[in-house]
Amino acid sequence: MTGFALGVDQEEWCAHLRALSADRLRPLAEKGEPGRINRPLLAELGELGLLERVFASGALELCLLRESLAYGCTEAETALALQGLGAYPVLRAGSEAQRARWLPGVRAGRAVAAFALSEPGAGSDAAALALEAAPDSGGADGGRGGWRLSGEKCWISNAPEADFYTVFARTGEGPGAKGVSAFLVPADRPGLTGEPLDMLSPHPIGSLAFDGVPVGPEDLLGEPGRGFRVAMDTLNLFRPSVGAFAVGMARAALDATLAHTAARTAFGGVLGDLQAVAHRVAEMATRTEAARLLVYAAAGAYDSGSPDVPRRAAMAKLLATETAQYVVDHAVQLHGAVALRRGHLLEHLYREVRAPRIYEGASEVQRTIIAKEMYRAVAPR
Template sequence: MTGFALGVDQEEWCGQLRALAAERLRPLAEKGEPGRVNRPLLAALGELGLLERVFASGALELCLLRESLAYGCTEAETALALQGLGAYPVLRAGSEEQRERWLPGVRAGRAVAAFALSEPGAGSDAAALALAATADPAVDAAAGGGWRLNGEKCWISNAPEADFYTVFARTGEGPGAKGVSAFLVPADRPGLSGAPLDMLSPHPIGSLTFDGVPVGPRDLLGEPGRGFRVAMDTLNLFRPSVGAFAVGMARAALDATLAYTADRTAFGGTLSDLQAVAHRVAEMATRTEAARLLVYAAAGAYDRGAGDVPRRAAMAKLLATETAQYVVDHAVQLHGAVALQRGHLLEHLYREVRAPRIYEGASEVQRTIIAKELYAGVAAR
């Protein structure tokens, strides 16, 4: 894939999504309480069939969906993405029983999913997980015994309000990533508790405490000791779509800046007449377009099953999230004080745009992945 261009049908669909986000989903988002799961918004995403498309589509369509929703309503985009992130491991690695029990509710916006990977001491270094899964033959004895989970998770989106968690814990089959297993843990399991964290985020983020939480073979997602692969498969899909989320925010900020600078009078003309302003806008637009092309190249590689998906996914997330930060920051600068007023689009985007450079692998982690993949290619020659 050397280039990217949308077809007519795709362009129309993206336009419909942007309008839907602004007209139907934005009012629901505004009624939500910051830091809480917005269940009416989730229900609307389910009713409109958008959650279904997260699971039925490939990476390219997921990116189009996230970019378009982000342009008109970042809260709707994030609610949709978190459902996908939390439940995608169930779709890919879960048993038929797990899928039948949980996925219909997720698709309808009734069941809230969460992806529980990060810990107080294992954020960027996901292979350093410490949540312990200790074998206990008394847990689900009929199935040959199970485990008890002890430890903590932190910075978990949708916690502590999710209905179930995809949890990654150390079962000890091997060192590092080789000893991690994935479990589907319903929120009502005994010994599981959580607390909200006061974060720079409109959606809920919390911590989870596991005090002897019982899990059995029927709670496993995939095979014991293969949980890290479940996590990485999920992130390889969702990292490019985080880039699409960032591109949607950048495009919204760019369009707002174009409209404002073309109309705002200053120094005997409009701001757009000033070369310093026009060149800044040109740079914003060029970086946004470059990031968008890289995002969709990564999505296309994922859908083709290419072997270089980890590198492409990391590049897409890195460039797009860093670009969005640049574009939104300069959009605020060109608007001046008006953009800092509570409720202004750019004030909202300025708060939203910072976190994607950290979650699902910080920018520094993406650079490490890219370099590792590049040098692995050299060694293989």
């Protein structure tokens, strides 16, 4: 995919989504409590059919959805994305029984999903997971051979209020990533507790403690020892769409800056007449457009089954999240003190934009992935 342009139908759909964000989703988001799951907002996303689109669409449509929602209501975008991240492993690797039990509720916004990968000592290095799944022949499955989960998860979005968790634990079939399995763990499973974490970003994040939590073969997502692949398949889809989320924030900040600098008078004219301001805005616009093109190129590669998805996905997330940080920061600077006032769009975006450079693989991890993929392509055969 060498270029990207939206068709008329796609442009109209994106405009429709931006209107929905402003008219129906933003009011519900404003009634929510920072750091808590907003269940009325999730229910509205389900009622509008948007959660269904997360599971029925390809990467390109997912990116359009996330960018458009992020432009008008970051809380709605994040609520939708976290449902997809937590439940996508169930869609791809779960059994018929698991999908039938949980996915209808996720699509309707009634059941809240969470993706539980990171740990206190294993964030960027996901293969270094320490959560142990010890064999338990008399476990929850009535003696057919199960496991007991013991350890901690940390920085888990939607924890501890989610209804179920996609949990990655070490079952020990091999070293590193080869010994990790994925489990679907309902929140009411005995021995599972959690607490919220007070974070900069406004969406819910918490820690989880596993004290001998019983799981059986029916709780596995895929095969034992293949859980790391389940995690990476999920992240390869969602990394470009994290970039789309970032692009949506950057575009909102850029549009706000254009409106402000075209109207605010200073030094005998409007701010936009000053070359320093105009050039800054031009740089913000150019970087945003470049990031957007890379995001949709990565999405197109994913949808076409290209073998270089890991590299493209990493590039898209890296450039888009770093760009959004740059654009929002400069938007705040050009607005001045008004943008620092609690409740201002840019004050909100400034708090939102920092986390995506860390979660689902920090920028440094993305650079490592890109370099490894490039060198793999030129390695001696």
